[in-house]
Amino acid sequence: MPERYRDLKIKLTPQRLAILSYLNGNKTHPSAEDIYRAVLKEFPTMSFATVYNTLEALKNKGSVQEIKIDAGKRRYDPGSTKHHHLICIKCKTIVDINKDFRLNLTDDLTKDFSILGNSIEFYGVCSKCGK
Amino acid sequence: MPERYRDLKIKLTPQRLAILSYLNGNKTHPSAEDIYRAVLKEFPTMSFATVYNTLEALKNKGSVQEIKIDAGKRRYDPGSTKHHHLICIKCKTIVDINKDFRLNLTDDLTKDFSILGNSIEFYGVCSKCGK
């Protein structure tokens, strides 16, 4: 199992492997606390320091994205592929949108800024909440 | 001056009028503390409770938007007109983008969600930070 993460070039401690395993393929966009609680089952001494430390390392390697959807609480998205999000404004469910929208800005902006990318948040009401 | 805010249907206390006046036309996307500090000059007894209380009331009336750019600190945007943002990832300056991008989602999503809108965050490096 560790081999698949070897190219991250970070120290693969048991705690980190547990975090990576929890995040792998996870589509729930968990918060730091969600991750902490999940890994706590396996490592009763797990601390938030380790969760944040690991998330910071993974963010720097580009294999985890921070999602700023929830004011006051960060949520995390595994995987390095860029994508957008659709959020139900009622239940806060987040759905990934894997589509590349080409958005062009006006010249007066591109002159003053070097644009690196964009992130789109669609909001709506899911069928469950729409009833 | 109060007349222009009468249709908000909230109690127009002097403190609230000072906050509204500070926000009116403000393009700096201030944080709660920015607002607090600005209004403090006029009302030395101003408290954060009042700032947050007022922002909450204005948010509910749709005349202030909360911007979730900065994890760990909310920023606020006066006005109800929809627009997007361009953020310098270094100095966190936020520039408004008043352009309507028509973004279409795939049918499988529009079937399960009733889409209400979208919000785009462009990120880049401003000329000041790019040097």
Place this chain on the structure above:
DNA sequence: CTATCTGCAAACGTTTTGCATCTGT
């Protein structure tokens, strides 16, 4: 061997709360 990570607890900055008093309408 040693650079880095872990775990704890304390510290931090932001936001929320409880409550007595006050005030717009």
Place this chain on the structure above:
DNA sequence: ACAGATGCAAAACGTTTGCAGATAG
């Protein structure tokens, strides 16, 4: 008159930090 706002201080919340001991590479 009274529903709702203010102001204060304390508490809550998510996140960060310092540091001693442990461990992956």
